[in-house]
Amino acid sequence: MVFNATQREIGEWAAPQAAGVVKPLGSAPQRASTLDLTPYETPLDFQHAAHLLRRTMFGPTFAEIQAAVGTTAAAAIDKLLSATVLPSPPVDYNQNDAMFNQVWVQQPYDKNQETSWRLSLKAWWLGLMISQGVSLREKMALFWHNHFSCATETVGDACYMYAYNNLLRQYALGNFKTLVKQITINPAMLRYLNGNTNTKASPNENYGRELQELFTIGKGPEIAPGDYTNYTEDDVKAAARVLTGWRDNRAQITSYFDATRHDTGDKQFSAHYQNQIINGRTGAEGANETDDLITMIFNQNETARYICRKLYRWFVYSSIDDSIEQNIIAPLAGTLKANSFEIAPVLKQLLTSQHFFDNSDTGFMGATIKCPADFYAGVVRSLQMSLPADTVAVYSLLNYIRNQMAANGMDILDTPDVSGWKAYYQDPDFYQLWINTSTLPQRSNFTSAVVRANGVSTSTFQLVADPIAYAETMPAPSDPNELLKDFARHLFAMPLSDSQIAYLKQVLLNDLPDYEWTNQWNAYVSDPSNVNNRNAIRDKLLNLLRAMLRMAEYQVM
């Protein structure tokens, strides 16, 4: 698979532009935040706490944000980075299957079960995004999935994809270099990029290419025929020879090294790798050449910078100018190398920096557009919609949402190609690629469907927001102005204008005086069992929340 997309080059500055759309209003500042990685040490206020949790989770709740208020960024990130217990594997949720309600991830391949298991796996992962507590784990697992792109459709085996996904989760906050080694010999990846058919007799360059082009050092401008600044076409061929011999074992869901398929000759690399030679080894020793290759690549400065740029695009902003390259990317890369490619110190440095928390007009709060996972999992999570306990119900519900996400452009565990989702590399549009005349109404239709009295009801599940319970998590729900203010600062990553607040208040109160809301709310509180009182405020809140979730501001974070 050859990567043809144009990648932006370092130092090229691009403010967001509307692709094919006449931009009606507002434009980006001429320059980006000049703040650097100096730690942000002021205790977090609501805006800063919300910014951190939005970027690191999928729809933090009001209470989760409140809990971070008053702590330092360092303390908040430590909590996000703290170790978690890996979740129990997914189960089969098809009542007609022999494996119903049982873990299937170690089963022999069964084409009759494959569809059920794929759906089970994808739903399970979405469920983790929604149900995990305050943790960076699933956001990083999705980052690595986008980075080490792999598609179920191509791999064709749900058990393999589970192992792949679990690997990403295991190393989500771990060591990048170790993860690259593990991914290189992961059975799903061996299939996805043909590593398992890469033999001495018939070398397959696919993985050797993508390893360099996309996974580690990155492709720079083609400065000479076949020379991509950081590596050459001959380096691709050499890397492919190093990697010959790896195979996957379906029975064990593992990989193994088959020395008979390995090219035992020496491999010469270009000047970009200091003309290094990886000496050919024989027998089982041949597998160690893979470590030599990865070490060689990780010894290049550009490898650390490349992954730091991708982290920056994932967590902060899409465009990287000279100043950000020098003041943010370069020191982050230094941190990565100094910590033997452990990711957590880099994340901590970036996500506790003054640059990250810059809330001035040139800062990046609210400057990313929610990906479908942020949007769909986020709305379910932030409004605390309850997930059923029953296996069939919960997996069906999650697959309903997952289907919407897929239609919206993000089919988790089925990335569009080896480059991952375009929103994270396609210059100059980047995140704006998530939003078009098809996807935007889909998003609003979804929120309007679940923010209704009965929400989305099927024979197996109900997905519905409880607006009263949500309002009750706010400090002062009986005061319409306070309630609106709290909803707004929870749901929106940027402040609303006075006219927008006035509009939303009109949606809530329809020009009635404030005390009518207070009276209604108090009537409900004094007798929550009175269905009239309850439905009166419920319907107003549903109206308000539908309107808020339809606003353009809800699409950004």
Place this chain on the structure above:
Amino acid sequence: MKRREFIRLTAPVAALPFIWNGFSLTAYGRSRFSDALLKTTTDTDRVFVLVQLIGGNDGLNTVIPLDQYSAYQAARSNIAIPEATLQATKLSDATALHPAMTHLKSLFDEQKLAVVQGVSYPNPNLSHFRATDIWLTAADYDQYLESGWLGRYVDEEFPGYPDGFPTEAMPDPVAIQISSVVSNALQGVTGSAGTAITNPNGSYLSPGESGQPPNTFAGAQVAYILGVQSQTQQYSTVVKAAYNNAQNKSTLYPASGQNTLADQLAIVARLIAGGLKTRIYVVNIGGFDTHSSQVTNSDATTGTHAALLGKLSLAIGAFMDDVNLLGVMDRVVGMTFSEFGRRIKSNASYGTDHGTSEPMFIFGSKINGGLYGKNPTLPANATVNDNLSMQYDFRQIYSSVLAQWFNVGTDELTSVLWQQFDALPIFDSITGLRNTSAPGEFQLYQNYPNPFNPSTTINYQLPAESDVTVKVFDALGKKIETLVNKHQNAGLHAVEFDARGLASGVYFYQIEAGILRDVKKMIYAK
């Protein structure tokens, strides 16, 4: 193409159920086909304007019972409208409008205003929110519906709307709310049947969404999304075109910004005259929650409520003048409602608290103007909890609108309003002629009244003189009666059909005039 549209487009040529000579619908029973036929979208150019008075209008100071003036005065001495000031706006010896409502008084005199007294529903609710929901969804007091009554009407007429629309047959939004928020009355079974607009020429975004995003990186992203949002408003082109296709002609409209309702209705008039096929418009005016200072201490004919009623009266007066000058008056009717009326007895703050029954206004040239219902009976010594009794259920008025104005059949009426309500005869029996058809056009009009009992009138227009037959068939395709069988001149013709002796149900009437033929359904409801 949707099944129902297919039927609709092919029906005039195929002239169901007669195309298969000998194969009546009997052979098919109650098939999808006959179901589709029975639900054929009504061809109409009629427009309905719903005017919501938000907050609970004080009906007793809106329509004043002169025949019980002393009880009225006693119950609300601090806000009672002086008898002497009510002479110019008397509707009858016993009843007067608030003196600020001079334009409505003129419309009443011209038979273009119906006043329905004592409208409410059993066990009325005094919560703004709940009561509004009841009115908008046409629910019983203890029934919780997610869809609005007009949304369900749209669902009946245009299944699936707005999914799959616009279509060739319905290129325009079916319902438009002149506001930034779509009313719950327009909430359909699956989605909203309403399109909200504030400025037909604008970017099509509500004010809350179109605020200038800041010049930040976040603001730039929001600006991009607003651009996409604007593009997704698929109806913006047709609405803008209609808006720019007509100009307001009435000089009665106040300056823009003075009277929100007048501003909204001026947009409605332009959209109607500009050629939109939109059937329903929803507008509103707020501020009727007059718990205090409803009137000024010194003069009960002035103050908040007088200003609101004056705006209401002027807005409707200007709108009716405008649609008349624009030549579309006969196609338009409107109706006001508020979530509830207010208490009989005033409070000490020169105001009134939440109450029950209220009067409703229906306006248009094709209505039977006048007073419906009698003055409410006021107790001699009203106490703080006394309320006006109910004379009409609000859903009776909805029935009138749906059945008489939109020709909704009995079955559909029940599915829109959930039960059957006796309609009031508010709408003129000769309404419904399409004044937009070219003079030479062949037209078979919807019968009127419909549903009917026992007789109804069928109008049709011939483009040229020809041999004409008009026949009536039952739902199974069996011929019941030949109403016309003769040579007729070009122009408009009418024929009466008397169904006495027949069973209640659906009937079809078919016209054949030379090579032209058409068929429509009608409903006989005993």
